[in-house]
Amino acid sequence: MHGAHSHNYLNHEKGLWSWLTTLDHKRIGVLYMISVFIFFFIGGVFAMLIRWELFSSGQNIVSPAGYNQLMTFHGAIMVFMVIIPGIPAFLGNFFLPLQIGAKDVAFPRLNLLSWYCLMVGAAIAFMSLFFSGADTGWTFYTPYSIQTDTGTIWLVTGAFVMGFSSILTGLNFVVTTHKLRAPGMTFWKMPLFVWSLYSTAILQILATPVLGITLLLLVAERVLGIGIFDPALGGDPVLFQHFFWFYSHPAVYIMILPAMGIISELITTYSRKTIFGYKAIALSTVGIAAVSFFVWGHHMFVSGQSEIAGIIFSFITMLVGVPTAIKTFNWVATLYGGSVRFDAPLLYALGFIFLFTIGGVTGIILATIATNVHFHDTYFVVAHFHYVMVGGTLMAIMGGVYHWFPKMFGRIVDDGMARITFVLIFVGFNVTFFPQFVLGAMGLPRRYADYPVAYEALNKISSIGSWTIGLGFLLALYVIIHALKRGEKAGDNPWGARTLEWQTSSPPPHENFDKPPVVTAGPYEYR
Amino acid sequence: MFSSTAQAAPRSFMPIQGSTVAGYVDSLYAFLLIASFIACVLVIGGFIYFAIRYRRRSENDKTLYITHNNTLEFAWSFIPFVIFMVAFGWGWWVYDKMRVFPENALEVHVTGYMWAWDFMYKNGKRTTNEFTVPVNTPVKLIMTSRDVIHSFFIPSFRVKQDVVPGRYSALWFEATKTGSFQVFCTEYCGTGHSAMLATVHVVETEEYENWLQVDPYRGLSLLEVGQSVFEGRCLVCHSPGEDRKVGPGLGGLFGKQVLLDDGSTVLGDENYIRESILYPNAKITAGYPSGVMPTFLGQLDETELLGLIEYIKSLE
Known part of the structure; x- marks a missing residue:
């Protein structure tokens, strides 16, 4: 034990400038952490305002036009600035090199550039607030996005620039995983978090450019009047939806695959047991990534695409369900015969499985084409993707942050407080979003600034739940700040985990390991 | 006019089953x-x-x-x-x-626009934001949009189809219960999206035939015609009072000087009202964006236009 390691990446250099020009993947990870937390706070405030407006029927705090801005910025911030960079660029940046025993990522300068792309893109996106805002929803569907106020161009351009952040991170991770693994670490000895980041990185490289091109075409159409999507100019508005979802469906897996990787790490660590079905989980990760490119049409069953296309997309979507189910069963089986300790990270992992299972089965209901026709664009869909994105990805981020916090900052988080944040977020989440499944079945469409009074009772429950979530996240922020300032010194391996990042000191030194590690065993050898 | 039951209330499992599917x-x-x-x-x-x-x-x-x-x-x-x-x-x-569309279906044409639905029957009868169909008869809706994408959703019938500008899309249903059922727009289409509602009235065949032949304005005064048109088409965006909705309130407009966005003023007379309905971007009221209001050129006949002017005159 050398927990009080005097020289580490945090004190290697000093001053703000050393942070803004750092090439250390760990410091870049911390930069991402700070930016993602700030974006999450802003997006969360928008979410609270949305639920406040929807607390009762009729206009409460904002006009319909104002509501549409809230809904657009909530979606765009949470997708492009929080959930997409949340795990790969923040936790991935910090732990991918550590988990494979490398000194850094393959291209440290590119890594820093990707953070600046996110920041510049975000700044451009927020500029739209000073130019009449944007009210297209995060999906920018044409021809509405061509006709509405010009602030939309800023938001679209911002999303375009942020796309480069995602592409560069992906590129970096693929090369890092292939070239920089420690001696002895074969692909079948990589931690499952690395597998998930690797699969995600491939999606980021292949899918994100399509979004970039699509958004560029949209801006070209608005600014130069080139007819691509606008029927008034001879374009096809549904073509935009094909392009958009060709990116945005794989993007859903950019958001969830790394979360699944974290869950695999947490379940093994806190049950001190080797993962059940390592190869099945690794291969199902790659399988989900591959199939995710061929399911985009399930967002468009009622858009006017052909019936045959709809049926084929319904079929392929069902196939994605199989590897997803495999992973879930593997996590449950891993607990069997283990030694389970209920620290906050494990609670978040179990919360993930709980919520993700509900998100998954409702995904099958939506993939079934005849029921989709009724549920499409209703609150059922809103509930479904919040169960997957918040119940999945955000739960994993929270679990991951508490799990790796001692490694990142060398301090221990108050576990009792962390568990209270879990209870608040988990209970609040279900109170907020479960009623929305029922609202959707009752027919309430999404993106409605107002609703008929018959839908009021469930909306009230939902809004009350949202305050509980908000309270939970505020408390989580306090817990983290408290731990940074007052937390007890952490040992190098407080959880008794087996992956490489726990073999170096907490916090790790500038180039991660004092001696380059040599790998002889798999990542989860608990015997 | 109808022997309609109350608007079918949404239920927690699924809305009332109103169609064959x-x-x-x-x-x-x-x-x-x-x-x-x-x-x-x-x-x-x-x-x-x-x-x-x-x-x-x-x-x-x-x-x-x-x-x-x-x-x-x-x-x-x-x-x-x-x-x-x-x-x-x-x-x-x-x-x-x-x-799979039945061959003998009754066809109704639907046009969506920001933020209302127009329905047109084969005999030329037109309605806005409500339409009437016979029970136990297959009905095919042939739909298009004048501006952006909308989506036509009848929860009780479990049918939904996007309505896309520049092309026709279609859906069909066979209603099995008489009554009035909610229609929602389910593709986000801007400020009035959540107010883009309509109602389908399902009635017995005989009642439908009678309804189809009725001139909705027969026996109504010009003012009553105007009020009916206003409530169907204008109320989503314009208040009959002076308060602001999407557009300016029209109460007290007639005979007053209206301040425009270029700083000039115009008298709110018959010609100004007519021009604003048919060419909404010709003169923009100060404090409101241009390009929001759709044109009603070709959408309203002379009686309806005169009725609207008469009705706006009466607002205080």
Whole structure:
């Protein structure tokens, strides 16, 4: 034990400038952490305002036009600035090199550039607030996005620039995983978090450019009047939806695959047991990534695409369900015969499985084409993707942050407080979003600034739940700040985990390991 | 006019079953819900049981070393696959019923625009934001949009189809219950999206035939015609008082000087009102964006225009 390691990446250099020009993947990870937390706070405030407006029927705090801005910025911030960079660029940046025993990522300068792309893109996106805002929803569907106020161009351009952040991170991770693994670490000895980041990185490289091109075409159409999507100019508005979802469906897996990787790490660590079905989980990760490119049409069953296309997309979507189910069963089986300790990270992992299972089965209901026709664009869909994105990805981020916090900052988080944040977020989440499944079945469409009074009772429950979530996240922020300032010194391996990042000191030194590690065993050898 | 029941209230499982396909959709949904519930009980119950049963008792707990089990893994891949295929096939079978159009269907033309629905029948009869169909008769809606994408959704009939500018899309249904049912726009289309509502009235065939022949304005004064048009078309965006909605309130407009966005003023007379309805971007009231209001050129006949002017004159 050398927990009080005097020289580490945090004190290697000093001053703000050393942070803004750092090439250390760990410091870049911390930069991402700070930016993602700030974006999450802003997006969360928008979410609270949305639920406040929807607390009762009729206009409460904002006009319909104002509501549409809230809904657009909530979606765009949470997708492009929080959930997409949340795990790969923040936790991935910090732990991918550590988990494979490398000194850094393959291209440290590119890594820093990707953070600046996110920041510049975000700044451009927020500029739209000073130019009449944007009210297209995060999906920018044409021809509405061509006709509405010009602030939309800023938001679209911002999303375009942020796309480069995602592409560069992906590129970096693929090369890092292939070239920089420690001696002895074969692909079948990589931690499952690395597998998930690797699969995600491939999606980021292949899918994100399509979004970039699509958004560029949209801006070209608005600014130069080139007819691509606008029927008034001879374009096809549904073509935009094909392009958009060709990116945005794989993007859903950019958001969830790394979360699944974290869950695999947490379940093994806190049950001190080797993962059940390592190869099945690794291969199902790659399988989900591959199939995710061929399911985009399930967002468009009622858009006017052909019936045959709809049926084929319904079929392929069902196939994605199989590897997803495999992973879930593997996590449950891993607990069997283990030694389970209920620290906050494990609670978040179990919360993930709980919520993700509900998100998954409702995904099958939506993939079934005849029921989709009724549920499409209703609150059922809103509930479904919040169960997957918040119940999945955000739960994993929270679990991951508490799990790796001692490694990142060398301090221990108050576990009792962390568990209270879990209870608040988990209970609040279900109170907020479960009623929305029922609202959707009752027919309430999404993106409605107002609703008929018959839908009021469930909306009230939902809004009350949202305050509980908000309270939970505020408390989580306090817990983290408290731990940074007052937390007890952490040992190098407080959880008794087996992956490489726990073999170096907490916090790790500038180039991660004092001696380059040599790998002889798999990542989860608990015997 | 109708022997209509009250607007069908939404119910928590699914809205009232008002069409021939609704029962099929609901049976499939019930199957999926039951299967989902069983899956959730197995997974969630399973991990809660294991987590508690194998909770850490001491720091020296020995854990089992199990890397995989081919039989088990095959079973939990294959069984979900079979269930997913049943859902897929069943979904396809019901979808087929929704999307194969009967040949003898009654055709109604639908035009969506920001933020209202127009309906046009073969005999030239037109309605806005409500339409009437006979019960137990297949009805085909041939739909297009004048501006952006909208989507036509009747929850009680379990049908939905996007309405796209520059092309025609269609849906069909056969209503099985008389009454009035809610229509929603389900593709986000801007400020008035959540107010883009309509109602379908399902009536007996005989009543439908009578309704089709009736001139809705017969026996009404010009003012009453105007009020009816205003409530159907204008009220979404314009208040009859002086308060601001999407557009300016029209109360007290007539005979007053209106301040325009270029700083000039114009007298709110018959010509100004007519021009604003037919060419909404010709003169923009100060404080409001241009390009928001759609034109009603070709949408309103002379009687309706005069009626509207008469009605706006009467607002204070």
